[in-house]
Amino acid sequence: MKPFRKVLAGALAASLLYGCTPTRVDPPPAPAVPENWAQAPAAPVSDPAALKDWWKKFDDPVLDGLIDRALAANQDLRGAQARVREAAAMVVVAESALYPSIDFFTSGGREKRIDRIIAVPGSQGYQLITPTADMVTGGLSARWELDLFGQRHLEAEAAAAQALGVEETLHAAQVGLLAQVATNYLELRGVQRQTAIFEDNLAVQRERLKALKAFYRAGLANEAGVAGQEALLQSAEAALPALNETAVRLIHRLSILTGQPPQALQARLAASRPLPASAPSIPQLLPSSLLVQRPDLRQAQAEVLAAAASLGAARADLLPKLVLSASGGFGALAVGGFPSLAESVYALGSGLTAPVFNAGRIRSQIAAADARLDQVAANYEKTFLLALEDVENAYLAHRTASERHARLLQAEAAAEQARRSAEALYERGAGDYLSVLDAKSGRLSALDQNVKARTATLVSLVSLYRAFGGGWQDERLSAKTD
Known part of the structure; x- marks a missing residue:
């Protein structure tokens, strides 16, 4: 027993020192981060916590309800949540080793077996003796592979990192879902407003055709002018079904995103509502914040950590493995009619194995794990560059849409002034009725372009928050910050 105890004590001490093993591999450093954005406006850095529920700044109860429904019922999120549970279970499997x-x-x-043939006294023959033996054993057996060089710990670390990566896919799905719901909702309200403006413009065009026909009967207009107005009106009316189709398609998409059949939201969203009057402020975060906020970057980083741990575990295959075993229990044996014999039994053992020849299998596995680490490290750098590009493009799109919206507001104001002037001239008899109708049509066209620009500006804000990974928050980081 004493030699076995010495082996056990030494093995335990070695197992506790696994963290100092040379098989551990440090992951590559994080990619270089620029200090500032090129396209972002100069403004103070905002609180990252504002990214968590950015859509509430639109102050639209319908949008809030759609997002709540999507977070609760979207099938992509439910599938991602199931994958998170699966990955967490696999961590327990890895740690159990x-x-x-x-x-x-x-x-x-x-x-039963033939034991002997004996003569039977008082008879002239022999008798075959076939004794029977009943045997029963039971007990407990234990086996423990001591983690002398950290292989099992590294495998558990790899599984934990992979589980974190799977969890980040859930966060990424949530970020994308929120952006899709908000974008489709804003586009729906924009299309509905455009449709209302378009119908008003059609009414003006019909009135203009009616006036031209009256002028033609009075000899004040020619047939070509009437025919041209009829063609213009019919072309405009042909565009109306396309707008209605776009609105219905957006409602279908919102229904699917919220986990419902395509027609489920038709009654709720068919009625036209204006675009939200308020909007979230422009997010002002440093490029370094992407590393802790964007789920795709966090996932890529988790893959690097998992690959580094897997490489260390593969290297540990070159080193010896020590296995301890023990068993104990109770055994009983009964032969023929004799009383049964019973006793307790136990066994203790240890085994040491080390690779000698495996035709290059272990070193090839190490080379493959090393190549895998290089792959995920390159993917991490690429993902970060794409994230920077995503944010820069989102800033650029928002600035462009905002500038266009500002100019179209001025154009709308000018068109409104032209309409008022035309009506004033007509009321004084210094202008004709067709000029009034043309001024009304011009104002409605300017208003339509303004709605498009306003919609694009709001959608670009959604893209900005999506690019920053808004829509979730790591509560562990928040606790550390507090």
């Missing part, structure tokens, strides 16, 4: 395994065993049976 760090501990001994204990199993219960039991066995029993009856055995």
